[in-house]
Amino acid sequence: MNKTIGFRKILTGVLVAGALIGGTLAAGTGAASAVPRSDDPASASRTAAAKTLTSSKPKISGVPKLGKTLKVRVGAWTDGTRFTYKWYRNGQVVKKATRSSYKLRSADLGAQIKVKVIGKKAGHKTKARTSNATRTITYPNRANPTSLYNCPSWAPIKGNGDSMIYHLPGQRWYKATQPEDCFRTEATAQKYGYRRAKV
Numbered sequence: 001m002n003k004t005i006g007f008r009k010i011l012t013g014v015l016v017a018g019a020l021i022g023g024t025l026a027a028g029t030g031a032a033s034a035v036p037r038s039d040d041p042a043s044a045s046r047t048a049a050a051k052t053l054t055s056s057k058p059k060i061s062g063v064p065k066l067g068k069t070l071k072v073r074v075g076a077w078t079d080g081t082r083f084t085y086k087w088y089r090n091g092q093v094v095k096k097a098t099r100s101s102y103k104l105r106s107a108d109l110g111a112q113i114k115v116k117v118i119g120k121k122a123g124h125k126t127k128a129r130t131s132n133a134t135r136t137i138t139y140p141n142r143a144n145p146t147s148l149y150n151c152p153s154w155a156p157i158k159g160n161g162d163s164m165i166y167h168l169p170g171q172r173w174y175k176a177t178q179p180e181d182c183f184r185t186e187a188t189a190q191k192y193g194y195r196r197a198k199v
Helices: 041-047 186-191
Strands: 014-016 019-021 023-026 031-034 059-061 069-073 082-089 101-103 113-120 127-130 157-160 165-167 181-183
Touching: 059 113, 069 113, 157 186, 181 186
Parallel strands: none
Antiparallel strands: 014 019, 019 023, 023 031, 059 069, 069 101, 082 113, 113 127, 157 165, 157 181
């Protein structure tokens, strides 16, 4: 003769006053349905919310002039945060500009530059912060020669370091002068101690 005890089968857990600890036992059916335990590590990891990174708005340092290099200062972030960078010209991504510094080029003239800093850390939500735009990028007033006898077209005034005389396009000795400095304006040449050639 088969013996029964009210519940046909206990699959898991401990029966206490008709209740199954760690699962739910269906009386008279012989089936138990699992209920996740509150201290189940797998369940806890699935439900745990990612932390929020502490962050700061980045700032750009450097002179906004052609040929100069801009650098980003990220500010204060959560310790251990790793950064990637994206530079923008008038709101458009600059291709391959993904470092913490950016050298200004001809394409930047007349534009404004921004940088986006993306911070990542395990267990935290990814955070992105964008800097304010620079002033409009312009030519510098002083430049290096492009060759032995030539200055950039945008800084055509030749400064001879030996005589400390500058020569303007069209003057007698302009073409023969080997410049050590090139200037955009006469005022800049004079600022650096040069005087104008008489002829």
